[in-house]
Amino acid sequence: MVDTYINLKNRKNLKKEVINNYIFGIFFGFSIILIFSFNFFYNKFSFVSLLYILLVFYGIFCVLLATINPKFKILKKLRISTTRVFNILGICCLDIVLLCIYYIVVVPIGLIFKEKKEVTNSSFTTFETSYNKTLPKYRYLKLLSLFSKDYFYMIPLLIILIIISILVFVLTSSIFTPLIYTMF
C-alpha cells in the first residue's frame, strides 16, 4: 500500500523532532552548564548564585535526557517551552527595535513623502499584476525592484527591515535559537 502524503509527513516530522530534541538536550544543556558554572565561580555567592546552580542542574538534566533517550516526552516539552520563552524574549526585543525604527525612520519619511489626495471622479487605476516573470529571482532584489519604481524613498527602511528579517529568520527558525539567546 502506498503511504499517504500526510503519513509520510508525520513520520518525517517525528524523526525531525527526535533530532531536534537531541540537539537541544546536548548543545543547550552543555552551553548553560558552561555559562552558568562560569558565572557561579566568577561572581560572589548571592541569591543569584542559587539561580545559577538551578540552571546548571537544568542543563545537566537536559544532557542526561538527550543521551539516554531523545524520544522522552519531557525533553520535547522542555525544548518547546524553552524555545517559546526565548522566542517571546526575541519578539519583545524586535518590538523595541521596530518602535525605534518607526519614530526614527518611518515617521519622518512618511511626513515628507505623504501621498497627496487627488480629487477625481473615479478610483479606478490600471491593473498591474504582482505575478511578473521579469522580476529578479532573489527575494530581496525582487523587493527592492518593487519599491524602486514609485517608492524609492522607502528603500532605506526596506534595507533595515531586510537586515533585521535575516537576523530574525536565522534566530527563530533554528533549533539553536535558545543557544544563541543564552550566549547573550
Next chain:
Amino acid sequence: MYILGISAYYHDSAAALIRNGEIIAAAQEERFTRIKGDKSFPNHAISYCLEEAKLNIEDIDHIVFYENNLSKFQRIIVTHHNNVPKGIISFIVSISKWLTNDLWLDQKIQKELGKKTSKVIMYDHHLSHAGSAFYPSPFSKAAILTIDGVGEWATTTYGIGHNNKINIMKCINFPNSIGLLYSAFTQYLGFRINFDEYKVMGLAPYGKPKYSSLIKKELVTIYDDGSIKLNLKYFNYTRGISTINKNFEKLFGKKKRQPDSKITTKDMDIASSIQDVLNEIVLKLANTVYDETKCDNLVLAGGVALNVVTIGYLKRHSKFKNIFVQPASGDAGGALGCALSYYYDALDNKRIVNKQDSMKGSLLGPSINDHDDLIDEQLTLMGAKYKYYEEKTLIKKIVQELAKGKVIGIARGKMEYGPRALGNRSIIADPRIIDMQSTINLKIKYRESFRPFAPIVLLEDSKKYFDINDESPYMLSTYYIKKELQIPIKKNVKGLDLLKEKKSPIPAVTHVDYSSRVQTVDKYRNPFIYNLLKEFKSKTDCSVLVNTSFNVRGEPIVCNEIDAYNCFMNTEMDCVVIGNRFFEKENNKKV
C-alpha cells in the same frame, strides 16, 4: 501535467489539483481539521488531492500559491508611511509578523511540502480569483469581475477573458474596498469579519434601508462608474487592528452590537442599508464592465461574489445576459484559480470549454462510499445501528420519513468544494411545514433564528415556484417566489415576528421578502438528489426540499462518516443517511 494550487495563512486554507487543465480534486482544510475557516497550511487537503490522483508530492510539476507575499508587504509598508504618526501599534504587530513569517512564505511552503519539490510560484490574488471564475465557466469569452476585501493592492478588478487568456484592465486599490466596507458593518453588527458576512445578508430583509443615504453621504463616495472611495475617518483598518473606529459608532448613534445580544430593529435597518448600498455599487460596476467589454457573459469571484442577494440583483438588473459565479468564490477558491491561471495563462495551454461548466457540480472533495467495509467497521465501533438499502429503496425510505415531517442528514458521495452544501453533505426537510425553519435552526443547527434556509428544486419545476430564467446549480443567487404563490403578510407584523408568518406554500424556504436562495437540481450533476426530489414530488406533489449544510453552528460542514454520525448524535436530527446506510434516532440513543 499536474499543478497543485494552494491557498493558506489568511483564512479558509485549501488545495486544488488539476491535470492538464482538468480539475481532479479540491478541498478546504477546515473540513479535515474541524476548525472553521482554518488558515493553517492545508496538509490534509493536499494529502487528499494527491491520494485522489494516486500521486506523490514529487510527481507534481508546478506548485502555485494564490497570492504574492512581496507585493502585499509593499502595500503594508506604504500604508504605514501614509498613516504616520498614527498606527504605531499596527506597525509593530504587522511588521513583526512579516519579518518572522510572511516574508519567507515561499520557503515556508517549500519546507512544508518537502525539500525535493520544485520552486513555489507566487501568483496574484485577484488573477487567482479571475482564473477561478473564468476558466471553469461555460464561456469562451466573458467579462470578469472580482471583488473582495483586499489581495496584494487590488480590492476590485475587472477585465476580459478570451479562450485561455485573461486580461485584467482596471482595478480599485487599497484602502478603497467594497469587501472591507461590508466587513466593517459585519463587525459593527456583532458578527465575525471574514466569516459572518452572510449573516448580515440574511438579516437585511427584516429591515428597511433607512441609512443608505447616510452611508453614501458619510462613509463611501460612489462614482458613476461604480468605483468607490471610502472616508477613512470612520475606519481603522489602515492604522489599527479593528476595522471600524469610534467615529463609525457615533455616526449610527450607538456602540457596536455585542455578539449574541438581542438584534434590534435598528440593527436590521443598518443591515438592510449596507446591502442596499452594496447592490447599487456592484450594479454600477457591472454596467461599467459591460460598457467597456461589450460582452454578454460575466463571471464573478472574490468574497463579495458569495453575496447571493447582490448576485440575484445583478441577474435581474444588469446588462449581462449570462452570469457565472465560482462556487468557491472566497479565498478557498483561490487555490483552484491560481492553478488554472498558471496552467492556461502563464503556460499558454489550450483551453477546451465545457458547455455545462467544468466545476463537476463542485463535488470535488473526499467521498463517502455507498458500501465500504472500513466505514462499517468504524461505525460499528462507535455503536451505530443502521440498515443498508439499495439506492431506489433508500430514496423511498427517505421520502417516507420526510413526508412525516422528519429532518434528515445526507452524507454520501463526494464532498462539496466551497461554502455551499449542494446535496452531498446536507440536511434536508419538508419545506411546506411552517415551523420547519425554527425547528432546524434551534434544535439541529443551534444557530440564530432569523437565518433563512435554501430550497433545492427540480430544474424542470423551478419556474413553477420561482421567478427564475436560468439554472442555479450552485445556490449562488436569490430568486423571488412566484407572485401567485406569495401570501401577503399582515401589516402590523414586524422584525423577527415575520418569521412566524406563512409567506408561501413553501414557508420554510421563503425569506421575509419572498426571496429564496435557490439550488436547481439536474440529473447530470447530482442524480441521487434529483431522483429523491422526483420521488418526493410523486408522493407529495411538491418538488422542493429544504437544504441546509450538514453541520452545527461554529463547525465546518461534515467531511466523513464519523463527523456525520457525531453530528447526528449530538443534535435532534431524526435520521441520517451515510452512504447507503440509514440511521434512525430511536435506534441510536446516546448511552
